[in-house]
Amino acid sequence: MDHQSILSNVARHISLDEKEIDYFLSLLTVKTLKKKDYLLKAGQPCTTINYVYSGALRAFHQDDSDNEVTIMFAVADWWITDMACFVSQIPAMTSIEAIDDTCVLQLAKDDLDKLYIKVPKFERYFRILMQNSYVREQLRTLQNLSSPAEERYLKFLEKYPAMARQLTQKQIASYLGITPEFLSAVRKKISKGIIS
Amino acid sequence: MDHQSILSNVARHISLDEKEIDYFLSLLTVKTLKKKDYLLKAGQPCTTINYVYSGALRAFHQDDSDNEVTIMFAVADWWITDMACFVSQIPAMTSIEAIDDTCVLQLAKDDLDKLYIKVPKFERYFRILMQNSYVREQLRTLQNLSSPAEERYLKFLEKYPAMARQLTQKQIASYLGITPEFLSAVRKKISKGIIS
DNA sequence: CGTCTATTTGAATGTACTCAAAAGCGGTGG
DNA sequence: CCACCGCTTTTGAGTACATTCAAATAGACG
Secondary structure, three states, X not given: OXXXXXXXXXXXXXXXXXXXXXXXXXXXXXXXXXXXXXXXOOOOEOOEEEEEEEOEEEEEEEOOOOOEEEEEEEEOOOEEOOHHHHHHOOEOOXXXXXXXXXXXXXXXXXXXXXXXXXXXHHHHHHHHHHHHHHHHHHHHHHHHHHOOHHHHHHHHHHHOHHHHHHOOHHHHHHHHOOOHHHHHHHHHHHHHHHHO | OOOHHHHHHHHOOOOOOHHHHHHHHHOEEEXXXXXXXXXXXXXXXXXXXXXXXXXXXXXXXXXXXXXXXXXXEEEOOOEEOOHHXXXXXXXXXXXXXXXXXXXXXXXXXXXXXXXXXXXXXXXXXXXXXXXXXXXXXXXXXHHHHHOOHHHHHHHHHHHOHHHHHHXXXXXXXXXXXXXXXXXXXXXXXXXXXXXX
């Protein structure tokens, strides 16, 4: 396993010496998933935070009437977990499935807590990650509330073009909070507009 | 000015000695606002993160067609800023107005950066704050996408009962992403249901 | 008391959903 | 290599949720 990518992610925010690097890496566990495998199932304990080394994952919530809402996608160099349940150690409300053959590096809650104590610089690293996630999520809320589906779809394509190419329309629709049927209609309308 | 409330907020997450407390407090500036005053206007630089000592604030975004979307409310013991613009020091996209006579403690970006260096424990403190904000915001996204307005309104009342009492329906509507007219209709429907 | 804003009401409209069915597409086994 | 299976995407009709606009009513505050 090549740890270069996770280390350069970390290095973008904090500097570690040899020892700290070794300790950090010693806490990581490799896990490989085949397309459609689950990294986490709703109801199970959520014990790890996961760095995506390769592939792609989708976190989603299933409501009472079985409608799926996609909470987030994660591709290479992203972290993913059910944050609410990871931090409070209650059963997951979210499922995470591989939408491609995927390899993740797992960091267990207990080990992360130790890491915070042994190498406090990681508080900073994760503070910045959480801050970015918060900002991203707030922006998403804003767009959900202020823009119609067509605009949200176009913005999504613009913001995550690489991700969009890997995803089915059904998956994108569930991220935008619309039905696949309606996304299909939106796309039709857009393509007509483009002919101009 | 009584600093007990901000200190006990901090103390819920990290322990500080006398010196650290003094240093932290020395970075804070008191600002009082009257109802309808602005703490931040869209377009201005967003230089501070603000702890609400008393009163209530509303952060909102005005889109191209002048529709207001409320991003968050903050009452006593909450922090508020335009996080995206605070961290990247670009002009604010958000305005923050007092919806009551309000008193905040302001911490400037530069001072926060110094604080992180001098007292790294604050990385932990804000890491936890950001983490909670992220989780809260993610949950909000989930509910926006999966629940109709009536359910979102009832959940809001349930989750923030004290806040709801301070807010007008117009303000609540703009947080839920619906028009005041429709919120009025929703309330009418609910009250009819209750007669049962 | 008057003014300003919030809230309610109603009609017409638009956005998005449900359900059902057809068409397209990718993989798998024969 | 083709035929079939399962899943995604498209299409369309009917419906539900939410908006717009306008006007009436109610509250808050100086």
